[in-house]
Amino acid sequence: MEGSYNIYIVALSAVIAILASFSALSITAKISHSKGRSRYFWLLAGALVMGNGVWSMHFVGMLAFHLHATVKYDVWLTLLSMVAAVISSFIAFYITAPKNIYWYKIAIGGFIMGSGIVTMHYMGMEAMIMPVELSYDKGLWILSAVIALVASYAALFLFLRFRNQASSSWLKWMSAFVMGFAICGMHYTGMKAARFHAHEGPMSDHLPGVDLFLLYGVTVTIFIILMVSWGAMFFDRHVLERMAYEDPITGLPNRNEMNRFFDTHLGNESIGVLFLDLDQFKAINDTLGHNLGDLLVQEVGKRLGEFIRSDQQAFRIGGDEFLLVVKRCDRERAERLAEQLLKSIKKGYRIEGNELYVTASIGISIGSIREADRAHLLKTADTAMYKAKRLGKNQYCVYTEEMGTQEVRKMELEKDLQWALEQKQFFLVYQPKWNVKTNSLFGFEALLRWHHPRLGNVSPVEFIPIAEETGLIVPMTLWTLEEACRQCKQWKSQGIDQPVSVNLSVRLFHTDSLTEWVQAILEKVELEPNDLELEITESMVLHDINDIIRQLNSIRKLGVRVSMDDFGTGYSSIGLLDRIPIDALKLDRLFTNDLDTPGKRAIVHAIVLMAENLKLDVIAEGVEHKEHIEFLTQLGCYVMQGYYYAKPMTQEEIGHWIRRQYENVNE
Template sequence: MLLVVTGFSLHVIADSYSVYLDIAGSYTQGTLADLLWIISVWLIGTAGFYVKEDREEPVWEIEKTFKKFGNILPYASTIVLLILVTLSYQWDLNVLSIGLFIIIFMIIARQLYIVKENDKLIDEFKHLAYHDPLTGLKNRINFEEHLDYEMQKCRDNSAALLLIDLDRFKVINDTLGHQAGDFILMKISKYLQQILAADTQVFRLGGDEFAIILPDATKEKCIKVTETVLDKFQKPFSIHGHEIIVTASIGISLFPLHARTYEELFKYADAAMYLAKDGGKNGYRFYDDDLNQIMARRMRIESDLRKALEEKQFKVYYQPKLELKTKKIVGMEALLRWKHPELGWISPAEFIPIAEETGQIVSIGEWVLNEACKQNVSWQQRGLPLVSVSVNVSVRQFQQGKFLSVVEKALRESGLQSQFLEIEVTESIMQNINDSIKILTSLRKKGVKIAIDDFGKGYSSLHMIRQLPIDTIKLDKSFIDDIDDEMQLAMVKTIILLGIDLNLTVVAEGIEREYQLNKLIEGHCHIGQGYLFSKAVKAEKMEKILKDNSGVYLQK
């Protein structure tokens, strides 16, 4: 390309010189202009001889060289012509000619200045297009191009993609504000740049998601880098007087071991990252064949969830809640079950998180609420004991903004009196505490009871008791499992006494052994549920339990 540019430049110079000779009336054949024409044609022809089939790499150099000469050439030609014209006048210029030359030079200088400023502006726009404005890291567009380039470069070697997603970052944004979230993102970006090697690229893909591309990667190298990152994240951030530790989940896929295309490599790292989150967060996971089967099943469940409600594959089961001393049934919890036509029974622990993630929990939860209310009314109309039914509610149902009207509609259409409905929520409603308090307060005013499920499992549970309008706290099963441990028993008794002092009902979940029941009674816990009394059963079997005058049902 350089030969072509040089050839054309000589051709322009030859033309300019020829024009000058014509103006001076001294042009003859065999002058310097003819020699320059011949040389320019020879250079252009020689350039064609060196053309290669694969010109993928030189493209950028060609464009830059052409742009450089293309910008300068018009102004250089103008200056050459002005010099030639001056020579033709034998430097005998009048004031008008000098003024004209000055104006032309000023125009050229102005244009060169504008070109320079435009180049700077283009560079700034290019930087913004390829970098994240908050952290200064390279962005998703840059990431896609760089990952594809790295895979091309490492065809005989290996490369690794590490996808990093911050755990519970949305809670930080919602509770401390977006400025605090931005501060953490900037700090984490600096951490990543400090601990990574110079040849390792780090990117911010958006939100709280980052990516690292490791060249010449082995599994051992990936583990070392990942553990270094996770260890660095253990350092707390101080924001507005709060000490906050931000953990991360990391998914890892290797090229070419796991994938040979950008799309597959990213998809597999993303899948591994989500599995790391499901495994308890603050960890990492490599992609493997087993993970591929897990993700295939996950995608199947996500897809089939959409039609499960329409095809009536869901069932509502009921687990009784008993007064621990008398064994009298005082309520029941409605629990969702799914029998897939091909996969069989699918655990709620498997499909409910997927439903929450995809937003399908909103329509599913509304259906469960309606079914539970209708069933309770049906039992009451047949003269069975008047007990309340508890329905679990996801934070996604709160966030969709229509939950209050959904509950009102369920009560109105079923005819159930509000005091026989209890709504169970978890601490995740703290993500938007102000709206949650408004909704729960409105429900309590209508007579609906409110319970905090899995109490003691989350870090903000005590804070919730002070703020939220609630009637009941439910002790998480994890407390009951280890109640034979003295420290655990002391903690359980403390929570029970706290609930009693706050005039709250305390319900123990997951009671499976007689010694657990006895310890809870000794600790003044009055209500409980679990396999010791009954597992969750169909509506027909629950009706049989309610008909028993003693209200006792022990699982045989």
């Protein structure tokens, strides 16, 4: 027996299939950009909308079909068919959710989606309770399954291909139409395959009327589902997305939007990344308050907003850190843009009655935004920015391979530095100090050296700043202090009665335990305090000077001498010399190298006279030529240290050197 269709309800079922497909696929587009629980939320929401949409379309399509018999449905089989549609949609979306998807995964997803549609349809057909027998034409049955499988694969392929391109909304609609075709084509092909055989006995010629209440109920339910899904998408796009991807202070896109930008613009296109960091922001934030700091960041954001173009985008990625991404960028364009940015940012800011001035340091990196290069591109721009800061700030720096090599080496040294103490890779060398007035030894300075097992001897110029940054300078200095004291004790037992000096980092003063450590080491080694001298740097006056003075007084009460190293290298500590408890000044080598100029000799002479009045010894560093000795002696400086006398030596070399010096003296 043949059935008939209500054409209007058939059209309605097709519309339902297409709208449900578009809603479900739009929701699942969020999956690839979500993490954690939100990822599963969008995955489940898409599966529910898709599965229920497919099921509703089938049910409305069945209402459009009329047999000359009364038809009812088994409730459990009907519900089970809906579950099959939801589960197959969930699995298909889960498989195709990752950002990088291969064709075979799309094929698997399409197979599962199509199989779900087929299962739902024929399970729904089995749910029909009617006074007729049901059978299927095998050819049409197979065709209906093929339609579902092929169309599902095509729909997923189209959608996944264009899901990250907002400009291709029509392509998303195309994939929804294809998916709708898969559902409708499969359904009505499957219905064409159905053969209804009446039982023996009279059949009614009367066509049963459509259950309008059930039809309207299903229709309203469907539109509620669609409106909820559209409402969720609208809320996500215009409220949640704004909260998640826009910086609340500047209104610029934030770090999340930056990540999404790189996710959605992968390719071989050359781009420029300008990493911008404000130079004086911390000082302003600390002195004038965080509220004014936020207002300053807001004003900087407005100025950066003036540089936004169709091919240029600005992001705020941290407290005072910004990023400008430029498409189709070369070095010349990036440098020109950096100069414009620096010029714009350094203009004055009038904020709540305060006239503020701030500059920026910019690091530039140019490359492609392929997935493998993205992190490298950001890291290299960051590296170049820090190089710009070290060069004096208020300037830009373009990343180079040489810079990258230095950064890799620094990271390797930082990692290996933690194990160097345990592996006993450090050793000490000693450089003598000589008193030309008495023509005798004046002591030794202990200098730390590092023999790396693979890199060989690493210069202290490299590893000391790293140790300062990481805090490893504290255990390294304590080891140096104990080793130097042990060596001094050993020399005394050999008749070499000379003090040893050790350089200190300001980080040891921050611990507020320096005095106790020094005392404990002296007691452990059994060395007299007057055999030890501690050298501090002039830059320490930039820190809590009162606390430094307090700790130095405690150290000197032990009987330990204190000297100021690198005196005159740029920090004005002259006004504090009468307060800082020290015993000697060490002139930096920059004075020694230019002693042939009258101005430099006048400065050295003034320092020597000032030190005499303060009862401080003066030690000149960097003495390499006999002319240096003559000039310094004429200026009243008699204690010297430098290559003229000896380079830093190991403990084995010290004994030979001492014997040679006294032999020369006796001659």
